Amino acid sequence: MRLRDSNLFKFFIFVLIPLIVLIICGMNSTNYYAGLVHLFGINIILVASLNLVNGFSGMFSMGHAAFMAIGAYASALLTLETNQKMTSMSGLPEWLMNLTLPFPIALLIGGFIASFCALIVGFPVLRFKGHYLAVATIGFIVIVRAVLDNEDQWTNGARGVTGLPNYASTWIIFASAILCLFILHRLLNSAYGRSLIAMRDDYVAAQTLGINLTVCKISSFCISAFMAGVAGGLWGHMQSVISGKFFYIEASFKIVETSIIGGMASLSGAIVGSLIMTFIPELLAPLETGITVFGIQLPELYGASNLILAALLILIIIYRRQGIMGYNEIITDSLFSIKTYTSILKKSEYINLYTILINMPKKLISTFAAASKTDAVKNKKRKERRSKNEKNS
Amino acid sequence: MMDALTYFLSQFVNGVKLGSVYAMVAIGYSMVYGILRLINFAHGDIMTVGVYTILVLTTAFGMPLWVTVIISVIIAVFVGLSAERFAYRPLRSAGEETTLVSSLAVSIFLQNLLVMIFSPQRKAFLLSEQLTELHSFGTIRLSTMNIITFITVIIVLLILSHMIKNTRIGMAMRACSDNMNAAKLMGINITSVIVTAFIIGSALAALSGLMLAGEYKTIDPLMGFVPGLKAFCAAVLGGIGSLSGAVLGGFVLGIAEMLFAGLMPTEFTAYRDAFVFALLILVLLIRPNGILGTKDGGRS
Numbered sequence: 213m214r215l216r217d218s219n220l221f222k223f224f225i226f227v228l229i230p231l232i233v234l235i236i237c238g239m240n241s242t243n244y245y246a247g248l249v250h251l252f253g254i255n256i257i258l259v260a261s262l263n264l265v266n267g268f269s270g271m272f273s274m275g276h277a278a279f280m281a282i283g284a285y286a287s288a289l290l291t292l293e294t295n296q297k298m299t300s301m302s303g304l305p306e307w308l309m310n311l312t313l314p315f316p317i318a319l320l321i322g323g324f325i326a327s328f329c330a331l332i333v334g335f336p337v338l339r340f341k342g343h344y345l346a347v348a349t350i351g352f353i354v355i356v357r358a359v360l361d362n363e364d365q366w367t368n369g370a371r372g373v374t375g376l377p378n379y380a381s382t383w384i385i386f387a388s389a390i391l392c393l394f395i396l397h398r399l400l401n402s403a404y405g406r407s408l409i410a411m412r413d414d415y416v417a418a419q420t421l422g423i424n425l426t427v428c429k430i431s432s433f434c435i436s437a438f439m440a441g442v443a444g445g446l447w448g449h450m451q452s453v454i455s456g457k458f459f460y461i462e463a464s465f466k467i468v469e470t471s472i473i474g475g476m477a478s479l480s481g482a483i484v485g486s487l488i489m490t491f492i493p494e495l496l497a498p499l500e501t502g503i504t505v506f507g508i509q510l511p512e513l514y515g516a517s518n519l520i521l522a523a524l525l526i527l528i529i530i531y532r533r534q535g536i537m538g539y540n541e542i543i544t545d546s547l548f549s550i551k552t553y554t555s556i557l558k559k560s561e562y563i564n565l566y567t568i569l570i571n572m573p574k575k576l577i578s579t580f581a582a583a584s585k586t587d588a589v590k591n592k593k594r595k596e597r598r599s600k601n602e603k604n605s
Numbered sequence: 606m607m608d609a610l611t612y613f614l615s616q617f618v619n620g621v622k623l624g625s626v627y628a629m630v631a632i633g634y635s636m637v638y639g640i641l642r643l644i645n646f647a648h649g650d651i652m653t654v655g656v657y658t659i660l661v662l663t664t665a666f667g668m669p670l671w672v673t674v675i676i677s678v679i680i681a682v683f684v685g686l687s688a689e690r691f692a693y694r695p696l697r698s699a700g701e702e703t704t705l706v707s708s709l710a711v712s713i714f715l716q717n718l719l720v721m722i723f724s725p726q727r728k729a730f731l732l733s734e735q736l737t738e739l740h741s742f743g744t745i746r747l748s749t750m751n752i753i754t755f756i757t758v759i760i761v762l763l764i765l766s767h768m769i770k771n772t773r774i775g776m777a778m779r780a781c782s783d784n785m786n787a788a789k790l791m792g793i794n795i796t797s798v799i800v801t802a803f804i805i806g807s808a809l810a811a812l813s814g815l816m817l818a819g820e821y822k823t824i825d826p827l828m829g830f831v832p833g834l835k836a837f838c839a840a841v842l843g844g845i846g847s848l849s850g851a852v853l854g855g856f857v858l859g860i861a862e863m864l865f866a867g868l869m870p871t872e873f874t875a876y877r878d879a880f881v882f883a884l885l886i887l888v889l890l891i892r893p894n895g896i897l898g899t900k901d902g903g904r905s
Contacts, residue, residue, distance in 0.1 A: 266702075342701045342705075343701050347834070347885070350882075351885055351886055354879055354881075357879075358875060358878060358879035362872070362875045469709075469710070469713075472706055513721050515716070515725070518717040519714055519718060522711070526714070529696065529707050529710070
């Protein structure tokens with residue numbers, strides 16, 4: 213039995229440790245690092261929902277930031293107090309001015325509005341394929357930004373909406389993230405999800421099998437937009453300031469980048485990608501303010517972390533096109549499988565894990581030894597061949 | 606009545622000015638797209654690299670403009686070719702989304718490289734007085750730079766169309782654009798064709814960067830991206846893959862944008878960029894192959 217098959221091990225890695233981290237974050241939620249963890253949770257929702265469209269349905273949308281913006285503004289308008297709206301957004305109709313909803317309901321409504329916009333945009337735009345769809349969705353971001361920056365009476369223009377109440381606690385962010393992952397996981401393992409995958413792999417064959425491509429494309433686009441809208445609302449209430457410039461082309465590229473690094477066709481890839489793209493920039497941040505390496509004072513290198521991430525993206529595309537996780541679903545599979553949770557009650561699981569861990573060093577040594585042995589054999593053969601060639605010539 | 610006509614005419618001329626810059630960028634886009642079916646997002650950023658080269662050489666070394674233009678073309682070609690070598694060539698067998706993402710990564714890379722070297726602040730970019738001098742033709746006023754831009758676009762279009770129609774490499778380019786695999790089987794060296802396309806595209810990007818910066822008068826590391834995208838819209842509008850289509854699309858888009866900005870009520874003028882992309886979506890829906898486009902599968 214291998215380590216990765218042990219349910220108990222999966223429980224520790226994918227459930228217990230994250231849970232402990234989350235509990236610590238939940239207790240000091242004003243801490244800077246807790247903020248990063250919150251961002252990680254939001255990124256999971258964004259990237260997983262983008263994966264539904266880009267990785268599983270075989271379309272290529274780059275317009276995710278636009279849906280995020282719609283969700284963020286909608287939930288901001290629904291949660292702000294009346295007097296806050298009075299000062300900055302005077303053009304709102306009477307009923308909206310006096311409406312202040314609880315946060316979860318506002319989030320859901322934001323998601324629905326984003327999803328409705330996706331429906332309207334999706335009908336014409338999803339007819340395009342490949343990079344035409346990509347450019348059309350980028351165009352959608354530009355259009356949304358223009359509306360947000362210029363409809364002052366609704367959105368306070370380019371100054372943005374400030375003073376959003378900080379409702380986005382660790383719990384609500386990760387509850388939504390887990391819920392989104394669960395919904396996507398169940399969807400993708402249903403007939404609907406399989407028809408999406410069939411559409412991605414060969415749309416003509418899918419059509420002959422009776423899959424309605426238009427319905428599939430638009431529905432998956434709408435589901436994805438709904439989750440992006442929810443994530444946008446969470447993001448807005450975490451940052452407490454939103455404006456059009458946060459939801460522009462760069463933001464969308466970041467989501468696409470994360471999705472590709474993690475693996476487009478995998479929900480676990482969304483988690484791994486978000487983990488990398490949330491925390492690596494943080495590790496690289498000292499570069500941007502100037503640090504001393506081996507006694508040499510580096511100058512302030514603005515943009516260094518983005519530069520390194522772009523290079524990483526190119527390398528990943530070239531050497532591992534399917535992303536880090538590929539088609540592997542180990543994280544979501546073990547998160548949502550009952551076996552992972554029952555394993556803590558079984559004695560045999562503990563014994564198994566113990567024997568695996570005990571045998572680990574021995575196994576490692578033997579595999580290394582075997583590897584070096586085969587290498588030595590190969591080298592010997594190569595040398596023989598070379599000497600033979602030399603003799604012949 | 607007369608005033609309205611003059612106003613319309615001046616907006617039209619402004620549109621032609623902007624359109625010639627778009628056309629210049631769109632030709633470069635079209636060159637690469639025609640062969641690789643790759644939207645080279647990095648095209649706009651190669652443009653920015655060219656502009657910054659000119660800025661550094663003129664301010665720090667005081668070189669005359671024509672020398673700096675030549676050097677910036679060389680540097681842009683170098684950047685374009687390295688992007689091709691390291692980011693696009695290993696992906697030649699991959700799908701179009703993969704290369705699209707790769708070009709996006711190159712674009713982010715170049716933007717941040719420029720941010721790192723030159724800081725993200727805007728810088729003034731002033732051309733010499735001879736180039737900005739205004740000439741009056743009746744009520745229309747044009748600077749020398751505008752006239753040069755317009756003439757350059759026409760000359761470049763003529764030279765490139767001649768090249769593509771009549772020379773050996775042009776024939777090879779047309780073959781590759783028709784069917785890459787068949788061209789390979791006929792013994793055409795695909796790599797050299799693609800490299801040529803990138804050389805021409807990047808050189809044009811550097812030239813159009815100068816024109817764009819002359820129009821904007823300030824530059825920053827992110828200036829190239831949106832004009833690059835708009836130029837792609839222009840190329841699609843005119844019929845992507847065809848050079849005269851790219852030029853026509855550039856002019857149509859420039860004129861449409863300026864007329865939109867000038868003739869619509871003032872509260873709509875801020876929607877210029879949105880208008881361009883809405884136009885793109887509309888064109889793709891109604892006439893997916895553009896104004897001059899020939900039939901080409903896989904667009905919609």
